Amino acid sequence: MHKLYTFLKYTFITLWTVFIVAPFLWAISTSFKDFQSVNSKVTYIPWLDFEPTLEGWRVLVKSPARGGVDIVEPYFNSIFVTCTASLISIILGTLAAYALSRFTFKAGFVRNNDITFFFISQRIMPPIVLSIPFFIFLSTIGLLDSLLGLIVVYIVLLMPIAVWIMVDFFNRVPKELDETALIDGCNPYQAFYKVVLPNSIPGLIVAGMFCIIFGWIDFFFAFILTFTEVQLLPVKVVALNSSITPWWSLSASALISVAPLIIVAFVVERYLSKGNLSGALK
């Protein structure tokens, strides 16, 4: 019985791993192909099935005038926008989450839960709903096609995530902890940053991770709200999608775009293993 369970367990894990890895392997293989190797028949292994070429990768750094896309600048733009927006969202979101977790708010029929739901409900709106209003909004305040404008929009996108995770997290931090700090002579701000914050690092890491992921993978707002000054990575990559789709460079860019976040995966896993995140996620 136990042996059977172990066998099934490892089988399932192996199958799932194969399922997860398969598209990446396919992307790696495809990124070294050319038009011929993609379009005439199905090929898998370089040298054996097809003659590999680095063209797909070269396209990513070449100038568009020579048929490339030059993703270097967009890459750094994406990192900058994602990190800045995440940071601001985490700061504002954590403050709000702390308030919602610790204090009682009443205004008419509105209670804490309603305010929390208001925050989270922002995630319900599909980007398409907001894209046009945001366009008008940003053009009114003169932030279209700017990093700042994108950051403003991403804050709306990311703050709900930060609030959601941090409210949960703070609800699990005994409120006696902050009460003790108050009694020990801290005013509420001091209690927050001297005591609550240092003990919320796991929560902040998870919230930060989710913010970074959801900021990094956004395509729609970056697409609608930028023109020539600022370009983000996903938009640039999608712009590879010409009438003849260059599967090879798309594959290469897919691999490159996931790379920085794999680091995030390792960080999260490390904290998970140490058990530090346990309290962070509900």
Place this chain on the structure above:
Amino acid sequence: MNFKHKFVFLFPGLFVLIGILIFPIIFTIRLSLSGWNSYTPEMNFIGITNYIRLFTDDPRFWESFFRLSFLSVTTVILQYVIGFALALMVWREIKFKRFFRVIFLIPMMTTPVIMTVIWRTFFHESLGPVNDLLGNIGVKPILWLSDPVIAKFTVIIVEVWQWTPFMFLLLLAGLLSLPKEPFLAAAIDGASPFRKFVYVTFPLMAPISIGAIIIRLIEASKIMDTVFVLTSGGPGTATETSSFYIYIKGLREFQMGYAATLSFTYLVIMIISLTIIAKVLTKLMIKE
């Protein structure tokens, strides 16, 4: 606790959010009462004409909505079941634990709109590896993207691949934070693994599960990039979802006023149904 300081904590975030959102929301509502389109880009007032059109003469929207419900509920259930199973398996000691945990997390780090392009080549009916490999064992080409029924499941496969890690992470973290005592008690009672799961693990995980399911439902209901890249809503309208339909009406056909009507209606329906779902789940999963 109740201090006036509480407002200093809440208001920056709240007001930033409201400040950024108030205009878009009012704008959307106003836009939904106008006939703004590509040829008359004006904020004229046409009353509830758009709403009448939506409720009396647009079966495609409602079809897309029910399709969306099917897709998001199915994917979220699959993600939950698989994510829970995976989390249980790498919860306790297992060989290469850390390796598996990292691997299981990675799909959600990929940009859907880019990754789905890879999936499209992957499921390409004549030039993709899946049908080719299946062909080697004698399976006829499966119409992954062009059969109205199978295409839905292809979308589900891709969504499950992308977002199961999200469930997995939340549930694994939940498992790791469970108190040890109930498990000790169960072990002393000599409960079988199955009974232990049903009577100890699952009830303890119920609140976490509800949170994770609701958040995933919210996210899954926005499903659009996948459909857009994978099938463009086709074949026919077989994989069109609400947000993709709104996208078509808004940014392809440029019926801005009508798209705003769809958006607003969609939003209201979603908020109501998610509230109900949250209530029902709480009833079902948490025994008083």
Place this chain on the structure above:
Amino acid sequence: MKTIKTCVTALISALLVFSPVAYADKWSDQFPHIKTTGDIPGECSYESMSKKDYSGKTLKINTHAVPVMGEPTALHAEQFAKLTGAKVDVTHTPAGDLYAKAMVPFQAGQAPYDIVFGFSNFINDWRRYLEPVPKKYVEMKQMQDVTPSHIGVASWDGVMYQFPVDGDRHYLKYRKDVIDNPEYQKQYKLATGKELRVPQTWKEYGEMAAYFNNWDWDGDGEKEYGSAEVMKKDDLMYAAFYSRSAAYSKNPKTPGGFFFDLETMTPLINNPGFVEALTDWVAATKYVPPGGINFGLGDEIGSFGGGQTLFSFSWDDAFVAAMQPDSPINNKVGAAQLPGAMKVWNRKSNSWDEGFNQAPFFVWGWAVGVAKKSKEKEMAFDYLCFFANEANHQADIGIGRFGVNPFRNDDFKAEVWTQIGWDKDIAESYVDTLAKMEESKNRVFPLRVPGTFEFNAALATAAAKALAGQLSPQDALDEAAKQWNDILNRVGKDNVRKAYSVGVAMEDNKL
């Protein structure tokens, strides 16, 4: 005087083009792109542009993804910047989003781009935001060589809004190595009792495609299929449908509209002609490669260009791509006009007119305009003029991935194509095909009216439902026609009629 001058320059340029040796001048040294021809004198030649000074100014352009149109845009931008000192920012956008990407800021009263690329059928929605091409460009020599059809496509009611940089039409591509193969001709005759030849009608096309479907007819160990077509909804697929419908529905005896009856504004798309075409098309789902029902233009080009199918019909790109030196079917493809039909619907008599009918479809193609709100209009037009100057154009049309296709009389010469390595008979059949389309008096132009997108999207949705087997062709088109009526009511019949009459005038050879 002017005529003489034109003739002389044309002669000179012709000489330059056809001289077998690479022409070396100071410009081609600096810009290897034009090494075959060197600079060709003209209003917007390299020489003329180098005299302009736009330093300190920035030109912003939104164009299609690299490489199709995107690469030449960027390339010429780089050259233009070098010549004039201007800074040129180019962004690339997938085809499906070009419309929205320009339209959103247009409607918000913004002009983030000086130059916007799009498709020629955007003209009606875009023209109120576009600056008409100034007289001096319309009248310049470079423009004189553009064929009347393409001047028509770029203009609205006699005013040119789009700067001609590309010419587009749908035509048939076939595998010469099969159709002209005596073995297969015999085999086909034996099996079907019919001739294997370049299909003259859609029925022949279908029969041949069905016969050469799902077996390895080129001996490469892989199965080949009958036809690759754009069937994926919203991805230009309605163009494919119009191409298939033209022969059945464009009756030279009944002028006054192809999509609508101009007098009554009744949608015609559910008449028996269109239904017949859609029935053909539904049958075609049987002889496309697996997944072919979900092919976009890229898939079609990849599939045919990769040697997977016998036929394909759409834009030039697939043909030029297939003829690239590194293509596996290089010099194995032929071009021909779209198939015709042995009957055509007569909506006046409400019956079929028997007899062969063929109608070329001048589908929309790449088009580009200058934003009215742009602050750099002069520079923008200079750029476009430079983009399309003769030296650049000659170099661009030979590069398949650029997506720049013939639209000048000079392009319809076989030598242009043999020079880049095409077999002579292929080059001849190609230019002959294109020229015949230009000459045809039974042409169909794309729908360009307010709400074009809605009309096309409604039709595409209906056709896609038919292809997917969700509806019968008649029901699908009835549904589309009903939606067309709804859209007409929303937009206003008179608005649509007014705009549509411009296109109908071209079709009826009145412009």
Place this chain on the structure above:
Amino acid sequence: MNLIGKNITYKPDNQFHLNDVSFDFKKGNLYTILGRTLSGKTTFLKTIAGLLNPDTGELFFEDKDFSKIPVWERNVAMVYQQFINYPHLDVYENIIFPLKQRKLGEEQIKMDVEDALKTVGLVGFENRKIQELSGGQQQRVALARSLAKKAKILLLDEPLVNLDYKLREQLREEFKRIFSEGLSQDTILIYSTTDPQEVMELNGEVIVLHEGKVLQKGDAKEIFENPKNLKVAEISNDPPMNILRGNKSSDKLNFENISINLPAYLKDLKSQNYYFGIRASEIKLDKEGEEFEIELAEISGSETLLHLKKGNSKVIALIEEVMNFKIHEKVKVKFNENKFYVFNNNEELVSSPYGAHNG
């Protein structure tokens, strides 16, 4: 100079947490709040600390309106039943935290901390992480932090309840010592508990709290000997006092199935129905006694608790040694007839074996 509360009521969500509570606490004294879980003890302490604002009522300390002073300026200290320390700081940093907050000089801080550590017996643990300490040690750290502060009001909210039996006993002993040595005459010490034994041992002024209401105030002995009513009698005894419905006849106390000779001190009682209370420790095994059936036998420490039943009468007896019984076994027990408390139908004390008579 006292801590005075007047008519304090706290009633969030329409439920009383504090119901018209008044008190007058003097410096240098120990006050114990006795009450069941959810009786309002924590609310009471938090109100004094300033963590909660009562809906009505006044609070004065040193003749100042205490309610105007925010919690962080009140100079109180509080130890929770959960072991609350700052997990990101080590033991030493934990203890100096409030001192640094008050910006005391370094020398002063050092001395205070050493004193505090010595008092709670944690010398040598300065650099330990909080998570590395046992529950009892964690609670000592919390106590040390409160002591080092030399606060004018020290609040202890069931500090021992989450410790195991042995530690509790041990720490309780130490508390007695600490309270007598380590506290200045300036300090008001308020200690809340559910455990009557603790109240007895700490021997301070007692306030019995139930559902937010003060039921009785007085010293421990007074509460024990003269519980004002049935509720106080239940709360102030562990196990709770056995309550039996019965009547008094001329020479007997009659309960269902049982009758007992009338003790002398109840002679003057009117003959009618009463509630009779008797402590578990006053029911003894005795061969002469009534026969009861054992429903449950619990062994706790060195004692055995017997849940007994006869007909519908149920009582608990406390045997002060460890004995083994079988369930449903029959035993004979005797009630100490001199230890009956009598409550009237309004549940008020009428007569106590210790002399108080209220009518």
